[in-house]
Amino acid sequence: MENPLPEFQSREYRIHRIIIRIMLLLLTVEWFLLLLDQSWLSLFLVTLIIATVFSPILFRNKLKMEIPAELHLTAVFFVFASFYLGEVQDFYYRVWWWDIALHASAGLLMGILGFILVYVLNESKHVHVNLTPGFIAFFAFTFALAIGSIWEIFEFGMDQIFGMNMQKEMIGDPSGLTDTMWDIIVNALGAFLITFAGYGYLRRNKSFFLKDWIRSFIDKNPSMFNEKK
Numbered sequence: 001m002e003n004p005l006p007e008f009q010s011r012e013y014r015i016h017r018i019i020i021r022i023m024l025l026l027l028t029v030e031w032f033l034l035l036l037d038q039s040w041l042s043l044f045l046v047t048l049i050i051a052t053v054f055s056p057i058l059f060r061n062k063l064k065m066e067i068p069a070e071l072h073l074t075a076v077f078f079v080f081a082s083f084y085l086g087e088v089q090d091f092y093y094r095v096w097w098w099d100i101a102l103h104a105s106a107g108l109l110m111g112i113l114g115f116i117l118v119y120v121l122n123e124s125k126h127v128h129v130n131l132t133p134g135f136i137a138f139f140a141f142t143f144a145l146a147i148g149s150i151w152e153i154f155e156f157g158m159d160q161i162f163g164m165n166m167q168k169e170m171i172g173d174p175s176g177l178t179d180t181m182w183d184i185i186v187n188a189l190g191a192f193l194i195t196f197a198g199y200g201y202l203r204r205n206k207s208f209f210l211k212d213w214i215r216s217f218i219d220k221n222p223s224m225f226n227e228k229k
Contacts, residue, residue, distance in 0.1 A: 006037065006062070016069035016072070016073060018070075019073065020053060020072075020073075023053060023076065023080065024050070024053055027046055027049055027050050027084070028050075028051070028192055029164060029217045030046055030084075031043065031046050031050065033090070034046060034088075041087075041164070042087070042088045045083040045084065045087050045088055045185045045202070046083070046084060046088065046138065048079065048080075049076075049079050049080055049084055049090060050067075050085055050157075050221075052075055052076055052079045053076055054073070055067070055075070056072055056119070066218075066220035066221055067216075067217075068213060068216040068217055070097075070213055070216070071116075071213060072187070073218070074109065074112075076110075078105060078106070078109055079101075080167065081102060081105075082102050082106075082114045085098075086098060086102060086188075087097070092168060095156075098180065099168065099179070099183070100183075100186050103186045103187045103190070104150070104186040104189060104190040105190060105191075106144075106147075106187055106190065106202055107144050107146060107148065107186065107187040107189060107190025107192075107194070108187060108190040108193065108194045110143060110144035110148065110191060110196055111140045111141060111143075111144040111190065111191040111193075111194035111195050112140075112213075112216070113143070113144075113147075114140030114141070114142075114143030114191075114193070114195075115136060115137075115140040115194075115198050116213065116214055116217065117139075117143065117213045118131060118135075118136050118138060118143075120217065120218070123164055133199055133202035133203050134199065135157060135202075136198070136199075136202065137195045137196070137198055137199035137202070139196040140194070140195045140198065141191050141192060142186075144187065144190070144191030144195075145187070145188055145191060148184060148187035148191075149184065151183075152167075152183060153182050154166075155167050155180070156176075156178075156180070161184065167179050167180055170215065176224070177211075179194035199200065
């Protein structure tokens with residue numbers, strides 16, 4: 001018989017389930033309203049958000065991988081703020097700093113993801129290397145920059161192919177170039193902040209919330225890991 005979850009974990013997952021169910025209800029209603037209105041682009045974006053909400057099921061069934069609740073909620077909140085509030089509800093136009101805040105947050109989140117990826121590789125039983133804190137931080141930073149650049153290419157492609165306006169006018173520049181460059185800059189700043197903080201914590205071997213998230217991932221997927229010697 002499995003041991004019950006510790007009280008704090010049980011409470012954490014109850015909160016996770018409640019938030020996810022509320023968001024699914026809202027998104028499902030919005031999905032049908034957009035379908036009736038034939039707003040196909042917004043419908044597609046809401047579908048992507050719903051897919052993100054259900055992503056742990058895909059990971060569990062297809063990849064035999066459990067995603068911790070805190071990682072899942074972070075991804076869902078970011079995608080919701082970016083696609084639903086930003087594009088569907090026009091927060092990019094209604095709130096002048098929305099785009100800047102999201103790209104800075106993206107740098108933080110991609111830096112976190114980069115940390116998790118390389119730390120997981122460092123702990124994996126399939127990879128027999130021990131990486132230094134400096135390399136982990138460097139990988140996380142460059143990973144965040146790469147994802148940010150790919151996203152800007154995606155925005156450019158959507159504007160060119162489908163006539164969208166993802167690269168928005170900024171500071172009197174209608175071409176979207178200024179918007180793109182500021183997106184890259186704030187993304188880099190966000191990535192630098194999280195990787196610099198993570199590097200400092202790893203060097204001093206102090207507690208860091210990323211280590212807690214990573215440990216949670218390792219504990220949920222023990223077959224992927226072994227203890228380093």
